[in-house]
Amino acid sequence: MAKKEHISETPATLWLRRNGIVFSEHPYDYEEHGGTTVSAQKLGVDEHHVVKTLVMQDEAAKPLIVLMHGDCKVSTKNLARQIGCKSVEPCKPEVANRHSGFLIGGTSPFGTRKVMPVYVEQSILALDHIYINGGRRGYLIGIAPNILVEKLSATAVNCALAE
Numbered sequence: 001m002a003k004k005e006h007i008s009e010t011p012a013t014l015w016l017r018r019n020g021i022v023f024s025e026h027p028y029d030y031e032e033h034g035g036t037t038v039s040a041q042k043l044g045v046d047e048h049h050v051v052k053t054l055v056m057q058d059e060a061a062k063p064l065i066v067l068m069h070g071d072c073k074v075s076t077k078n079l080a081r082q083i084g085c086k087s088v089e090p091c092k093p094e095v096a097n098r099h100s101g102f103l104i105g106g107t108s109p110f111g112t113r114k115v116m117p118v119y120v121e122q123s124i125l126a127l128d129h130i131y132i133n134g135g136r137r138g139y140l141i142g143i144a145p146n147i148l149v150e151k152l153s154a155t156a157v158n159c160a161l162a163e
Helices: 011-018 035-043 076-083 093-100 122-126 146-152
Strands: 024-027 050-058 063-069 072-074 088-090 118-121 130-136 139-143 155-157 160-162
Touching: 011 130, 011 139, 035 050, 035 130, 050 076, 050 093, 063 072, 063 093, 063 122, 076 088, 076 155, 118 122, 118 146, 122 146, 122 155
Parallel strands: 050 130, 063 118, 118 155
Antiparallel strands: 024 139, 050 063, 050 088, 072 160, 130 139
């Protein structure tokens, strides 16, 4: 019988377990700047089902999280309009790390250092299953997308741009 690879806990997995959320673990060999294209290929899943966690900020530098399909970009203009802000832009990596507690490439929306509003691309919620970062580079978790709304109070938005 194959031995299951042991994966140490992250703030994200601790949070998920504390909240009674069932998830599957999907480790892979992380590649710097590989993004969701590489993780989807290595795991043999559709990149559209891999969800990236982006830490952004509004014009007042208030942080927020945007969850987007791996094969799409965020229209910051559409997002700002929908959430009632003048502008939205990505945080610098060191700022994102300070807000989330996670390194870029390993950012999870679960168990963040600061509580931030979470926005999810509406079409993600229509998927049966998604793969999202588990709090470490090279580590995705599989969950049902409704958990994003039920446990993170994520607000659905429509701001995807095809890459």
